[in-house]
Amino acid sequence: MILTCGAKTFCLTNRVSLPPFLAICVCCVVYFIIFISNLEKSPRRLELDDNLLTLEHSNYNATPQVTHPVSLKRSAETEQSLNRTEVKQTADINRWINIFVKNPSQLSVWDPATSPRTRNTTQQNTNKDFKSGRNDLRLTEAKVPGLFLHGNWHWTLTKRGEYDPAVYTPPAGELPAQRLPKAIIIGAGMCGTRAILEFLNLHPNIVAESREMNFFNDKQILDRGLAWYKASMPLSYSNQLTIEKSPAYFSSWQAPAEIFNMDKAVKLILVVKDPVQRILTQAGKMIDRIGLHDGDPEHYERLYLNSKGSTPEVRNDSTTVVGGLYAQHLKRWLSYFPLHQVHVLEGGDLINQPAQEIHRLETFLGVPHIITSKNFVYNSTKGFYCLAPMYSLQRTKCLGDNKGVQHPHLKPWVSQLLYDFYRPHNKRFFALIGRKFNWDQEQIPSK
Numbered sequence: 001m002i003l004t005c006g007a008k009t010f011c012l013t014n015r016v017s018l019p020p021f022l023a024i025c026v027c028c029v030v031y032f033i034i035f036i037s038n039l040e041k042s043p044r045r046l047e048l049d050d051n052l053l054t055l056e057h058s059n060y061n062a063t064p065q066v067t068h069p070v071s072l073k074r075s076a077e078t079e080q081s082l083n084r085t086e087v088k089q090t091a092d093i094n095r096w097i098n099i100f101v102k103n104p105s106q107l108s109v110w111d112p113a114t115s116p117r118t119r120n121t122t123q124q125n126t127n128k129d130f131k132s133g134r135n136d137l138r139l140t141e142a143k144v145p146g147l148f149l150h151g152n153w154h155w156t157l158t159k160r161g162e163y164d165p166a167v168y169t170p171p172a173g174e175l176p177a178q179r180l181p182k183a184i185i186i187g188a189g190m191c192g193t194r195a196i197l198e199f200l201n202l203h204p205n206i207v208a209e210s211r212e213m214n215f216f217n218d219k220q221i222l223d224r225g226l227a228w229y230k231a232s233m234p235l236s237y238s239n240q241l242t243i244e245k246s247p248a249y250f251s252s253w254q255a256p257a258e259i260f261n262m263d264k265a266v267k268l269i270l271v272v273k274d275p276v277q278r279i280l281t282q283a284g285k286m287i288d289r290i291g292l293h294d295g296d297p298e299h300y301e302r303l304y305l306n307s308k309g310s311t312p313e314v315r316n317d318s319t320t321v322v323g324g325l326y327a328q329h330l331k332r333w334l335s336y337f338p339l340h341q342v343h344v345l346e347g348g349d350l351i352n353q354p355a356q357e358i359h360r361l362e363t364f365l366g367v368p369h370i371i372t373s374k375n376f377v378y379n380s381t382k383g384f385y386c387l388a389p390m391y392s393l394q395r396t397k398c399l400g401d402n403k404g405v406q407h408p409h410l411k412p413w414v415s416q417l418l419y420d421f422y423r424p425h426n427k428r429f430f431a432l433i434g435r436k437f438n439w440d441q442e443q444i445p446s447k
């Protein structure tokens, strides 16, 4: 309407005949629509841990060779604009990127003109996207390494820096697939499970699922079945080993049997630390989370002390306390798995000498020795070893702020009570594993 009126006025004042002018207007409108639709397909930034990769896209309706690099950086703006679905997509993307980082030689630019079969598949995905009204990046359905799709665009991941092919090469011609874990970090919670997962994930032959799946300890999740569990795992090649960590498995009644049913040859990793220090981690986390003061012990003491009677006792019904009864839990595991299938490491050793502990784990897992002390840098602010940058653009990566929390100070009599409580349990644990750790009160490092 507006267009016609405007055109009429323009024609009358300028003495131009109407049809050619209308044709120009229609062209402008068409051009405008094309411009808007291309805006929708313009590159979007994705959340990534490291400024490590370049994502390129090209429109396969246009010339596939024309690519537009997009640097990926974590940014507050991106994080805010992500809705829940997109966050899920981002997690998928990060999982893929994990594979790509480890398998750079498999990266390939997809040329739809020479790959008609893939194009058909991807076209279907694209249609599905449009039908469901979703306009997010789809990665999970892309079957070609290095490629994923968004609308009419195909995206190609390229990386800066890569593993030396002498160190790792994926099997020729193989596509990555999701596999059940061959090793599981079963616990114990608060003892360094995240550090082990992150450190092992440096290894090119190891692919770690970063989420705690809690599959074998939770009946409701277990009911989803092994196929669901497998489909939740990251992509890997056949010469890689998938690992998962869920610290709740260790104290779970059902987890040992269920994991045995999945794979009786699965390798189990158990990290333990002085159970009193473990309690302090839990108390420290509570203080941190709800902003308590060290001087408000009555709040966090409830985690481990029962002060209902006249004399306070250690609460042997609290999960915080029970979590440190290592012998009790390990016994259940050993009724399914032989001890040589369980690698036990001490949390303090992991903190002080991560490279040595990971070296032992590499032996246990049967992967080549690749991770060395060069992969770690001590961060004096954090008070822990962090991951050294692997590539020029990467920064040092420490574990999150919820690791290495400030521990509250225990009153001497409470400390005595806890050490006396755990001593016989620790003794049984040492007898089970055939090793002894220095978990006596005198040995407590001052934090």
Ligand SMILES: Nc1ncnc2c1ncn2[C@@H]1O[C@H](COP(=O)(O)OS(=O)(=O)O)[C@@H](OP(=O)(O)O)[C@H]1O
Pocket (backbone or CB within 6 Å): 188, 189, 190, 191, 192, 193, 194, 195, 247, 280, 281, 284, 347, 350, 351, 384, 385, 386, 399, 402, 403, 404, 405, 406
């Ligand atoms: N390198 C490095 N950086 C940071 N933290 C490290 C590291 N290595 C081990 N740890 C110890 O990990 C403790 C937390 O254990 P988890 O990761 O098993 O906790 S959780 O169960 O997943 O919540 C955590 O316990 P707290 O120090 O008491 O917070 C750390 O001591």
